[in-house]
Amino acid sequence: MASISAADARALRMRAQGLARPSDADATAVVGRMLAVQAQEYVPAQFGLAQRIDPAVRPALSEVSAVIDDGRLLRTHLLRPTWHFVLPEDADWLTELSIGRIRAAMRQNLRVLGVEPTDLARSLDLVAACVAPGGPHRTRDEIGAAIDADGPNPFRAGMGMVTLLLLAELERLVISGASLGAQRTYAAWNDRVPPTPGLDRPEALARVAARYLPARGPASRRDLAAWASLTLRDADAGLAAAVDAGLAEAVDIDGEPHFVAPGALDAPPAAIPSPVLVQAYDETIMGYGAPRALLAPERPHRFADFPLHWLLVDGRLAGKWSLTLAPREAQVRLVEVPVGRRGLPTRLQPVLDELSTFLERPVVLEFEPDAAGAVRRNRPGAR
16 A cells, blocks of 8 residues: 655645646536535535636636526535535435435434424425426425415424425425525426436445545545445445445555545646635535544634635645625635735735636635734735
């Protein structure tokens, strides 16, 4: 087994992730290569796709959104379960791979809501009737109104609608539709997802391991298990099948076995882009399990604290940032930045220009207030 340093592993990951030498042709190529891309934060997640596209053809936000609206990319709950972008041809088998563990996790939610099996079946039927094949795409409010018309329903309390629609996605009744202004909609599953051959579980485990590694390796068995919401036994089975098929090879990092796609160690080295602004749930972070030691070897980071987005310096977590969108400009606010931040605005300028072009509006950079309450503002020459 080959052995590499943590620094080399970070460089390999940034290249595999597509952030070093981005070369994907479009957003569908990014998602196809990465299999699934976490997408809670709708606009920042689209920027994460654009960052991995060849700069010569990199699209703006409106262009990526159009790809989602017309169904070339779908957004649905799977894997952990969280919102993910996925290609239509991958939606069915990935949902099937996820469904057992998600159903088990949802049982507590249903108990809290006081939902009986008959309530769930009736409510899913109402969702399916509202979002009918060949019919219009429906907003969450429209689906809620259809449920209200049927009478009292336990899913109309608290987070009930979130739970119901997630379950409707798992049952392959609905999936993302075209946006209606600022609102997301749901479409009938069969209108957006093509029929695909079924996979037995060993086949699905082998496929998920083989598709996971080229975009995230080097990664450990725990990384794959965390990303795909698998048991360690299932992760081991998938990785073993990928190795046996010549689709993965092992490498040692600080005494722990990791896996990469074949040939990854032989590819020409690529410099780590630095600094980089990545969205909160970018695959450079969520593609791996805790404690994510390669990202933050010196100290633990609170991944759920606001602001959510991350500043990477030399492939490591170095600060956080927030994004505020206004009609005429966007604001990037940096917090928890490195002590030696002198020169950081200049180094960030190309990244801010990329973000400005993507958002199709100027970007203003601000640092968190200092002890005196002053705010450092930097208005780049954005396009």
